[in-house]
Amino acid sequence: MTPADETWTRTHELALVYLALAYGTDHALVDEEMETIVETIQGWDRTLSKAGAQELVLEALAVYLQENATVEVTRTIRALKSTLSEDERRHALEDIVRIAEADGVLLSSESSLIATLADIWGLRETGARLLAQTTATVVDEPAWSLLHDMALICIVLAHSTDNNLSLHEIGAILERLGAWQPDLSKEALHEVFRGALQAYSTQPDREVLTASTRSIREALPPIQRIAFLDDLLHVARADGHVNQNEEAMLHALSKGWSVDIRLTDTRVGAD
Numbered sequence: 001m002t003p004a005d006e007t008w009t010r011t012h013e014l015a016l017v018y019l020a021l022a023y024g025t026d027h028a029l030v031d032e033e034m035e036t037i038v039e040t041i042q043g044w045d046r047t048l049s050k051a052g053a054q055e056l057v058l059e060a061l062a063v064y065l066q067e068n069a070t071v072e073v074t075r076t077i078r079a080l081k082s083t084l085s086e087d088e089r090r091h092a093l094e095d096i097v098r099i100a101e102a103d104g105v106l107l108s109s110e111s112s113l114i115a116t117l118a119d120i121w122g123l124r125e126t127g128a129r130l131l132a133q134t135t136a137t138v139v140d141e142p143a144w145s146l147l148h149d150m151a152l153i154c155i156v157l158a159h160s161t162d163n164n165l166s167l168h169e170i171g172a173i174l175e176r177l178g179a180w181q182p183d184l185s186k187e188a189l190h191e192v193f194r195g196a197l198q199a200y201s202t203q204p205d206r207e208v209l210t211a212s213t214r215s216i217r218e219a220l221p222p223i224q225r226i227a228f229l230d231d232l233l234h235v236a237r238a239d240g241h242v243n244q245n246e247e248a249m250l251h252a253l254s255k256g257w258s259v260d261i262r263l264t265d266t267r268v269g270a271d
Contacts, residue, residue, distance in 0.1 A: 011048075012059060030103050065210055094130065153209070177192070
């Protein structure tokens with residue numbers, strides 16, 4: 001299913017926005033958030049059973065995990081401004097805050113997204129009031145950035161291919177990541193690495209990797225994707241050799257990013 005299908009409804013659009021908040025801000029979708037989203041969707045469409053609402057949310061999640069998700073979420077947010085009445089927008093915004101609070105923690109990235117959404121929907125004061133009244137623990141964490149995505153891919157390549165993350169590999173990762181943001185302090189760079197490592201250690205699933213690879217493809221032009229693939233090759237070689245699993249992952253990334261690199265005498269490419 002895609003947003004162009006006739007079966008794609010306004011409820012799907014709401015689910016997509018809810019998921020962008022719950023999953024996109026920290027690359028995690030905990031049970032409490034999923035349950036809250038499903039219950040909230042049932043509130044918008046009383047004809048849906050719990051199983052039907054779960055299926056609808058999964059359909060929206062499939063769209064969110066596609067390559068053009070950022071564009072689609074932005075389009076959906078602006079479309080809902082027109083298709084929802086002011087009261088409905090206020091109701092949806094209250095739902096979004098409740099979903100963000102479902103795990104007992106309100107991240108600064110979630111607060112920022114809620115404030116932006118409220119502004120787009122013409123509900124700035126409502127958004128500020130809801131955030132001020134939150135009962136969740138407010139955590140002022142560094143926002144997940146493109147550099148976090150790049151760090152996560154480096155960690156996955158270095159560790160998951162041989163179940164080992166050596167000091168040489170860590171040093172190579174920090175060296176190459178630092179070159180992407182030379183103005184970043186050593187402490188800030190290490191904080192990015194720790195954040196990515198925590199994400200990997202707590203949720204090393206395919207969805208997280210897919211989201212990061214998609215973000216990199218969308219954010220970097222082809223020439224920079226090639227440069228980052230070269231960085232990944234440097235990380236793979238940090239322990240003295242490139243094993244078959246690392247080669248396979250580099251090949252998959254090059255194909256997904258529509259660029260190629262050369263491994264010594266072997267070309268790893270998008271063809």
